[in-house]
Amino acid sequence: MAELLCLKNVTKKYKSKTVLDNVSCTVKAGRIVGLLGRNGAGKTTIMKLVNDLLTPTSGEIKFKGKNISPKSKLAISYLPERTYLDRQMTPNDAVKLFTDFYPNFDADKALRLFNDLDLDPNQKLAKMSKGMQEKVQLVLVVSRKADLYVLDEPLGGVDPATRDYVLKTILKNFHDEASVLISTHIISDIEKILDDVIFIDQGKIILEDSADKLRKKNKKSIDEIFRNTFKVER
């Protein structure tokens, strides 16, 4: 399987604090990879580095063998853990913006998904709740025909009733060769869709394997392995 994303010896330091320490990992084409770890483990830092929002202190990040560039940004669809659209915009405005910038954006699909999620495409984002704004962003991200979807806590602000729909939407809307790098605390919800998992703790990769292999080896679910690995000792 071809390597889509490769992080090689990536370190990110803030002053004296090392947030990522010599991290190396890969995301192969056509795989759904769970990036799992406790709060502050470095999951969001990895995702921000991949999306050129942070500059690594050392190491290299390659997408399809090349450095992150406008070309790779076209092929990576990123859902950050915060709302980033101008709050004066409506979902329709956002669709126009995405259509203008991303040739791989499917506006019809986005409008259909807005409708499914009961989102008014003409309502200003400022008038929407945080959860609704997150749904708008999720729709925009999955409506792109990208090679890699980087989803940072996509279920965080979504109510439990909508989580299934969101997961189905994620799965339904990307093509076979595409990969998903997903970070979440709600492992039980995404457990069934994961192909590979990466466990990260205190800025270091502590485990990288196929989800099936791990389940067989430990005779436990990924959620249970996660809980055991990151158990807080009192």
Place this chain on the structure above:
Amino acid sequence: MLNKIIKYDFKSMSKKISSFYIIAFSFAIATALSRLLPESTFSIILSSVLSGTTISFAVASLLINTAIRIWFNFRSSVFGDEAYLTHTLPVTKTEIFFGKVISSTLIMLVGIAVGILALFITYVGSDVLTKVFETLDIFANLFGVSGWLLVLIFSVLILLETFCVMFVGFLGIIIGHSYETNKPLKSFVVGLTIYVGTQITAVLFMLFAGIFNHDVFKIFSSTEFYPNVIILLAVFGIFGYVVNIIILLFCGNKALNAGVNVE
């Protein structure tokens, strides 16, 4: 892609600033209409209050409000929440930087045009405009050039100084955000330091004019008025600001291309 960045940035900023333009125009029209009222103490007070408000709004929207909003917009879209969209668009950092530079320049020009137009509406039909033109004629005769050339030279000088201040802010924000703590304060301190540097450069350029006209140095020691020297200094000042702006844009683009750290 550059034109798309300019389009969306201009649209986003003009939405936020347009309410100030509407207020400036409303007061300008109200001032002009108040002059049609029969002359009385009330109408004189009303006209003074309205014209005073128009002037403060015109100046506020002209420079202060527009400049502050441009800097806030730059900070928010390059280092704030909106940066999550900006830096993930399939564009280069150079396109992002120059897109912001061009859209901000356009917004500033619109702000200046609105301010001037509001002032013109305020005083249309009054003797203020006549007096302005008379004063301009006096200065034109004094300087020995046409009134329009005089306006052009000093307008260009003021415009370049305004753009210089704006781009100093951009560079200050980029460098200030390369630090890990107190980013807004550091942006301000760095910006202020760079601004002092640009002013020194502009003055040095003006002094450079002394090579071509020795009267330049006399203005520091004599009380005599040298109109040709003032024009020469203004022209060299223009060169100084052009050089400053080129350096600021080059450094700003280089600093942004060195990478960002969005919180």
